[in-house]
Amino acid sequence: MSSAIEALYIYDELNIPILEHTYRGRPPPADALLSLFLSHPAPRPSLLYLTSATPPVSVFSITHSNLLFLVPSSTENEPLLVLEFLHRVIDVLEDFVGAPLLAAKIQSSYDVVAQLLIEMCDGGVVCNTEPNALRETVDVPGWMGKLLGGVGLPGASPALGPSNPLKSSLALSTTPNGANAPAIPWRRQSVRHTSNELYVDIVETLKVTIAPSGRPISALVNGTIVFTAKISGVPDLLLSLSAPGGQSNISHKVQLPVFHPCVRLARWRERPGELSFVPPDGRFVLAGYEVDLLPLDPEQDAPPNHMEKLFLPATVELQKSIGPNGMGFEVRLTLNTNFPGSPSSRGGGGGGGGSGNIPGHNSGSSTPSFLGVGANSATSASPTLEEVIVTVPISASVRNLTDIRASRGEATFMPGNDALEWRVPTTSKDAGSISGTATLRCTVVGPLSNSEEEEAEERVGGGGGGEDDENRPARTNPLLGYYNESYQTAREPITTMKTSTSTTTFAGLSSSSRNSTTKPPKKPSTASSLMPTSATVSFTVRGWLPSGIRVDALIVDTRKSRGLGEGVKPYKGVKYLCVSRKGVERRC
Structure with missing residues (x-):
């Protein structure tokens, strides 16, 4: 089964489309798709099949920071792949635009967002979703570029890349062998930190x-x-985990493990509990697991x-x-x-x-x-x-x-x-x-x-007195709404009585209803x-x-690491x- 992303629509908190990006085919417009999506009663699952659309389409949806992300699909796709793509889009946008992800941030940085969406998915095929690799190809204008662009001087063009010849030559000279992509997709080149x-x-x-x-x-x-x-540099790390009962028990303890692409799976299979990897720069989720106590x-x-x-x-x-x-x-x-x-x-x-x-x-x-x-x-x-x-x-x-x-x-x-x-x-x-x-x-x-x-x-309806119910003038009781809200939920439903508004539940009864002795009894x-x-x-x-899992050691392999520097001992x-x-x- 081949999965393909046809389009990505983003709506703000008022369900107004703020971004429409089409990758392939002719998906339904954003407004038409939203109306069909909202017609389905809440709560709506992450995958909906809209038969009322022409032709029928499947809609993948995620809500994040009051923003709605929709991906239509007219063909059969792998649901987990599309949903994972949406999560990656959210993570990347927060990394480049800033968290929390707001509609105003997306609209003000549409040039960067457009580049990201093009790099992450090419013709509907998901290809590059690592933030560190995207930083090598997506031009993010800094404050100097915005200043030069505002006064009309040559600056960086987000769509066409760097327009300055000097900047282009410098970018090529710092890339080994003229390659545009880093050797390790999840880690940027020439990473430098003052404190390791x-x-x-x-x-x-x-x-x-x-x-x-x-x-x-x-x-x-x-x-x-x-x-x-x-x-700094490209470190090679080894993280050792332990569990109660000895190192051999961790393979039985950790169930359904999932790892970041940087983890060497062969090392984990040979020695469960040892994670060997070259980390991305910054914060990331290294692994996830489940434990049955x-x-x-x-x-x-x-x-x-x-x-x-x-x-x-x-x-x-x-x-x-x-x-x-x-x-x-x-x-x-x-x-x-x-x-x-x-x-x-x-x-x-x-x-x-x-x-x-x-x-x-x-x-x-x-x-x-x-x-x-x-x-x-x-x-x-x-x-x-x-x-x-x-x-x-x-x-x-x-x-x-x-x-x-x-x-x-x-x-x-x-x-x-x-x-x-x-x-x-x-x-x-x-x-x-x-x-x-x-x-x-x-x-x-x-x-x-x-x-x-x-x-x-009787108190609310004005019971008692010498007047007939038909001739008694209408009275307004300020407690009427209170009684309705407090007590009508405790009543047994009466299917034969219909009222125009909920505030006339008591006063709107006819004289035959109030005086009838055949009122349905209430169950005790x-x-x-x-x-x-x-x-x-x-x-x-x-x-x-609660699982008892602990970190035994974190070792930096100086033989495999590059660019760390001699004598550097990170905290x-x-x-x-x-x-x-x-x-x-x-x-x-």
């Missing part, structure tokens, strides 16, 4: 589901290794020989139908900061926002890496638990929550919200006070009973149906990874970060 620094940032996202019995059902980790290279041997349907115990720094339990009338529930949060695998003797401490020195290597002054945390944040020797938030989904039948009492932190809930949020602080002068148990109790207020609804209808709401069925907890841990730093956004879910 290498940073490794490993970020893992934790997702755990716990059964009502307390047994974990699933525990998955998605990891990302982000590398920042600020080093509850693995099973497919042959024996049993856990492997070595599997560490599942550790969670924050867990939550839910007890419902408590209190004298069974209308209350209690949430119990347990925090544990005794992180496993964090020996205090491990490498260097490293200041600069928890960026520890990699063991076995000399280092210079500490500089924070791109994750940018404060000077008081944790290292791998003393992880820090932060941003603990408990979320309890609330049924739509619940009118309100009363008697909200939290032993620690602050809980908030507004009528009409779909969840109760409980924020628990973890910053304390006494570090030992973070671990422990905190509780939250609430009382559920259910929907109105039939008698209460009838009384509310039990306390169990109003109770929450799950609770989730979110948190962030700096200096700890090397590493950070670990665990993020769980509503990741630990307890069902009940």
Whole structure:
């Protein structure tokens, strides 16, 4: 299956097309394609097949920074290739134009954007998506070029390349053998840095589901290794990773790995855990992986020989139908900061926002890496638990929550919200006070009973008095809208009644409807149906990874490296970060 990009359309936050770039064929116009795309009800998937178009087309879409990116296709394409192309376009535009990516930036730099789109895709075939390689071919005017162009002097033409003969000769003289493309596509030539620094940032996202019995059902980790290279020349690096159970266990630990094109796959296959590569200049994603914290041997349907115990720094339990009338529930949060695998003797401490020195290597002054945390944040020797938030989904039948009492932190809930949020602080002068148990109790207020609804209808509709309903003059009640918004969601639907507006739900009833004794009875709401069925907890841990993966060493191979300079010892730093956004879910 051959994939081809026919066109790329970019729309701003008002769905106004700001860029139309056609590569091949005759795709539908941007306005016509947008109307067909928006006719599909939200949420819209990344791939839509529009049968109403003539001829029918497939539309690939991505939304980023309030900008909509669409790629139409009249033939069968590989979906992942097209979607990956869109992501590469966004990354490259942010690199050249600046992040965040805004419509005004694209419009003001259309000359650069046009060059990028032409270089990234030639005749519909994706060819060059590396930012460092694009910098060798795309002319980005600097402030001097803009100044000379503004006064009418010879400058750089974005479309035709450098118009100055001297600039052209200098560009050819600095390129070996007159080649236009660098030998390594992902690294620019003649890279120079005054301070040589290498940073490794490993970020893992934790997702755990716990059964009502307390047994974990699933525990998955998605990891990302982000590398920042600020080093001169063309360095050849070797990054060694380890996992609990020894170096040989990392091949079983790391599942579904994906790598940047700079990684030598043969070295990883021969020695799992070793990444040999020549890095691009700047920050990039070196690798990604997945870890199952509850693995099973497919042959024996049993856990492997070595599997560490599942550790969670924050867990939550839910007890419902408590209190004298069974209308209350209690949430119990347990925090544990005794992180496993964090020996205090491990490498260097490293200041600069928890960026520890990699063991076995000399280092210079500490500089924070791109994750940018404060000077008081944790290292791998003393992880820090932060941003603990408990979320309890609330049924739509619940009118309100009363008697909200939290032993620690602050809980908030507004009528009409779909969840109760409980924020628990973890910053304390006494570090030992973070671990422990905190509780939250609430009382559920259910929907109105039939008698209460009838009384509310009589009050709102002006019930009583000696006048007939047909002859009673219309009255305006300022509470009418409040009752409609608060109580009509708790009613059983009445299919035979139709009103012109939602503000006439009570007052718009006819006399026969108000006085009829055959009103459909309302089903009683039990306390169990109003109770929450799950609770989730979110948190962030700096200096700890749930998978146990660590960086053992980062070595610069001086024999294979070029242009680094003799006696240069770059600073090397590493950070670990665990993020769980509503990741630990307890069902009940």
